[in-house]
Amino acid sequence: MTELAKTFDPAVIEAKWYAHWEESGQFRPDRPDAEPWTIVNPPPNVTGSLHIGHALDNTLQDILVRHARLKGKDALWVVGTDHAGIATQMVVERQMNAAGEKRTDFTRDQFVDRVWQWKAESGGEITSQLRRLGCSMDWENERFTMDPGFSKAVLKVFVELHRQGLLYRDKRLVNWDPGLGTAISDLEVETREVKGSFWRLRYPLADGSGHIEVATTRPETMLADMAVAVHPDDARYTALIGKKVRLPITGRLIPIVADEHADPELGSGAVKITPGHDFNDFEVGKRAGIAARDMLNMLDAKARIVQTADGLIPDEFVGLSTAEARKAVVARLKDEGVLIPHVDKDGEAHDAEPRTIQTPYGDRSGVVIEPWLTDQWYVDAATLARGPVEAVRDGRIQIVPKTWEKTFFNWMENIQPWCVSRQLWWGHQIPAWFDADGNAYVAETEEEAQVQAGAGVELTRDPDVLDTWFSSALWPFATMGWPEAAGEWERRYPNDVLISGFDILFFWDARMMMQGMHFLKDVPFRTLYLHGLVRAADGAKMSKSKGNVVNPLGLIDQYGADALRFFMAAMESQGRDIKMDERRVEGYRNFATKLWNASRFCQSNGIVASTTLEPPAATLAVNKWIVAETVQTIQAVDLALADYRFDGAADAIYQFVWSRFCDWYLELIKPVLQGEGVAGADETRAVAGWVLDQILVLLHPFMPFITEELWHAMGAREYDLIVAKWPMADARALDPGAAAEIEWLIRLVSEVRAARTELNVPPGARLPVHVREASATTDARLASQAAVIARLARIDRADSAAPEGGALQIVVDEATFVLPLGDVIDLGAERARLTKAIAAAEKERDALAGRLGNPSFVERAKPEAVEKAKADHAEKSAEAERLTAALGRLG
Template identity: 75%
Template structure:
């Protein structure tokens, strides 16, 4: 037993214990024969640093991981980081700008090398910070989405999906971020309300017989209009359908077409159609018969105007917003601007760049998400995947059942480069042509390696063509080309394959996280106690595991896809914020089921990436607002750890996490949980001082005293409550159960009840209960519990690998529990009465008892010593006379004579006055809350404060009234 310091100082123990756990390999799964249990962390961006959302997410994961480890399972928490294509490239380019350098000053290879250098020096900050939080991750096998093994998995998935027809290249509109120069997903677009305008334009009919009115929030796009649409039921325009209008400024003729998209009740009922710059118009254009290759694109990658058919030279090269001003001027000058309205416009912005997003027509790679979504939907409907809380299922189904093709290409240099090489179309054995304006104008050769791509190309072109390769893209997507060229320019008859310059969307690779981190697509993995040989956790490969001559694409032979993950797929649970349900969670379901399900030949229960998906809420500011740097209301979790300790922050997160509801940040609560840790520390010091140490048994000691039977029973009930809560992912209920037991029952009552009478039985029971507390509390507060575990006794093993207690209901003694519960209630009532009536804490009072039955009399006899010490009363016979306070517990009335102890008349006057003051404030607050004007117009925080004050004054009035009634 090591004597504990008087003061609990988290900083002195946290670094020491974490280093010890990691050095001893205690986070590494190494329990041969034990049930495997696996969870993967949502890989944080390699550019990131620990924010309060990370603190919540990883605390919940660590609770489950440590709990599984204590339950004897072979727990693996897979850890790693995401290469974060856009974010990382932005960081590195900003750093380069400090040295007056630009990405384009270097070759692609040189720039990527700089990113790797940055990653080696600065890219591990968040992993170091996760250690500060106490995360028991398997650091020995940390993964990175760009490491060699993971990259191999990404390439295989791309190639297999392509060969299966589930991944293809298409010309479509994308959300284009001109600031970043890349496509981004719908989920990376945030919509803001902006004060803008609504311009009404007049388009004259070709025959000069009139004009048709349209309206737009983006007048510059009229340069690329291709039609005017009217509703087929709109009789006003029936005679005009099929005619042409002449576009102002450019003079181009465009047709009037019919489409249900045009709403007769909205504006003029006619809408301009710009299929190359509006998502709705794109669909209208397709229905009108325009091929994507024919749709006009008037902007380049930087959102500057380019020629697309009759655009005046003065507009070329202008930024879109400068072009808007000039187009409006030209329309006004030509008389084609009818009027302008002020309007609040819903405007899309890139969540990283802050630039207005431009719908842009370009060639991209797409995944057939609708096909992959079907098994994922069925997995949730069938229960193969359980979503907690269940209320998120409706949102999940709505999005998945209406899912659009997933654009997976990004115009970046950092990331997994798309494994596609483009060559010309073979017209004949001697003639090849290319037309970059057509998706079908180039032949794509998709393969995991350049050598395989060349082999496929050689089979396509024939042996009489020499196949060369280039890492340069065949064209710049920002500068469309429209020419044909004949290859075979010299006697060598060579053809050059150009590598696609795009990289894959970061979410494409992270969708493979649950299985690619475990060694897939290696043929088979088996448990390896040493973890040597692969660098992928407790997996190792043997040469004999590799089957010969597998077909391509590669459906794993009978059950092989699951054997290769050594029993760790599906993962047991995934913890995630609800905000990445579609970014990541749904995509893991789609990819996992497809690739680990042997293309539908394995049951869903074995194919899904995780059995349970737990979605937690956001951590918000104290006033309920979303945290943001611009608002200045963010909270640094490392600062909270420095101030209160990691254990206190972790316990706050767990206690406040209530099945997906958002958490309001409350530093006072964090401070309160630091006080909770201090209370446990002081309780352990008390135990040490009284000869109470760690327990030598897993079973509870034999107890004969009611107080010892009671605390054993309450301990077992707490273990049961925590077990049930964690099984249901009720982190708040689990934390609050252990908190109440430790603070109230063990520290406040049990240790008080045994003071002065600590015999050998009590030492054994107290030591056993304290051990159970440390084990059950360990997942929530790992540092203090490990420190106390070793301080209380010489242990054979660390607490992190101890055994979770069994909640044996046979250890619960109902009679003993009822007796101590009665004693606690009686002492509490007497203490309350003394406090409310201003009785001096040191005064000893006589206690008269009326109406007690035999059971109560027996309890009074057995607990007389404890009652006298804790309530400072002595039982006397006879009836009390004069003024007295009365306390009722069960059937008995306990009377405390107060004559000569306090001034009864003065006390009655004081209470009466205090009651009147409390009631006045209560009623005033009730009146304010009953006033609709106050409730509707006041700030929400003011209304909430008024409600809290009203509740407080109501309770105070009731308490004082009860105190007055006690005086009789």
């Protein structure tokens, strides 16, 4: 046994034990004959650093993997990082720019070499931070989405999907990021509200018979208009369908088409159609018979105006940015007399009506996203989505919480083609080669592509790379050797569970389902657990701009990793968002300190590590009770973890450790351990040592560092706690009689202590207690627990009848306990004090009730003010009730 320091210092033990676990290979799965259990970590960006969301996500995963390990399973937690195409290229380009260099100063290969150099020197900072959190990952087999083996899997999947007709090249609109110069997915677009304008225009009919009115928030796009749409049932325009209008500025003749996209109730009911620069217009254009190859494109990759294929844009507009072009186009429309002024409520005319516009921005670049017509590679996501939808419906994949299923089905059943090409240099270069005529040859190697094209045909490789999520979709099996025939994936696929933030349900989770079910013909994981966001204390979303981001490493420095981990588990309630509360983190550090001090107490009283997995034989009621309480806690934790109720498991352990073990059991056994007339010290030491061992094992997945330290400090061990055995919940250990006796004892002591405190009885005063109407059971309990009652409640049973006069009266079950107080307090003064305190509490309670009953306050006050008033009212109500009960006890 190693004597514990007086003060619990998390920093000292965290570094020691993590290094020990990792160096001794404790995170490696080494039980080939045991049931495999597998979880993969959502690979963080190689550019990333630990944020509070990572802390939550990885804590929950570590709880499950440590629990599985303790249950004797061959547990594997796959770890690695994602090459993060856009993010990593941005980081390296910024470094180059700071040094006066540009990416285009180098060849592609030279730039990629610079990225690899950056990764070797600076990438992967987050992996060291995950160690700080205590994550028991299989670092010996850390993976990277650009590893050679992983890249082989990516190439195979691309080529196979293409061969099967599920991956193809098409000209479609994409979300184009002019800042990054690449297509991005819908999921990487964030919509912001921007103050904009709404312009109304007259488009003259080509035959000179009149005009049709349209409205737009983007007048510059009229340079590439190809139609005007009206609803087929809109009687105002029936006669115009099929006619043409002549566009202002360009003079282009465009048709008036019938399409249900035009809403007769909105504006004039007529809509300008720019199929090359609006997603809805693209679909209208296709329905009108305009092929994608014929749709006009008026923007280049930097979102500047370029000449359209028909050459009708005046030269003065070419080269302008969209913002510059908007001003120039509005000025020309005004000059041509086709701009309809907006008249405000004061009768003043303006060029446009002010509007708040929902505007798309790139989540990384921060620039406005442009729908842009371009050739890209697409995956037939609708076909691949069918298998996952069926798997969730029939229960092969359980989504927890189940409430997310509706969102999952809605997205998957309306899924669009997945654009998987990106215009970057860093990433998996697309395995496609083009000949001079633009024909594509898809193959895993250039040699294979050359065979397809034929000898002598000159080929050029597609410069684009794959969307990062395309490769990470293979994470559950490519990390374990697929497509090699003898890979570990054969034993570990499907994985057991995936833990993920709900925000990447479609980025990543759904795509793993698609690829896994298509290529391995089975689900990638049996359970998908979706947790919520960690929000600021006021419920706001954390963001750097708001200055409310919480650094988990700072919390670890201040309170320890165990405290932060326990906070995350205790607050995680099946997908609900967590409000950050540093006081709670501090409270769990205090919880760890309490366990530390309890272990020191055990050491000082000869309680050491248990030598048995089974509970020791117990004869004393207090020992039978704590064994039963331990078993019930094991049951509660088992059930909670089986249902992924992390909060329930944490609460069960917390309540047992703090209240039952530390506050009561250790107090109740002091008379036994210290020889105060109670036999059974050896039995009690054995039971206490066993219970503490069970606590350490149960708590280990949540607080791994302190539990490992205490495990070894309590005595010599054959193995580390991380690979100990999870306790069994043996119902044979339950003893209802002993439990009833100790619960009675706790209620009696609690009632006496509370009453003494409420009535200002001096703490050191010993009081006689007269018992009325006690049953034989109560008499027996009073006799067997006399030493404990005398020590904890500071009362001694008197054989005589209770004297007349003021006395404290307490009822527990059928018996009344009378404690004369005339010799220790001034009864009259105490009654007066309580009466006055009751009146004050009731006055405040009633004032708050009146405030809360005032609709004006409830409706107009800030929500936090209303909540505080409710909390204060509840507090004053409880105080008044407590004081009234105390007054009533004075007989």
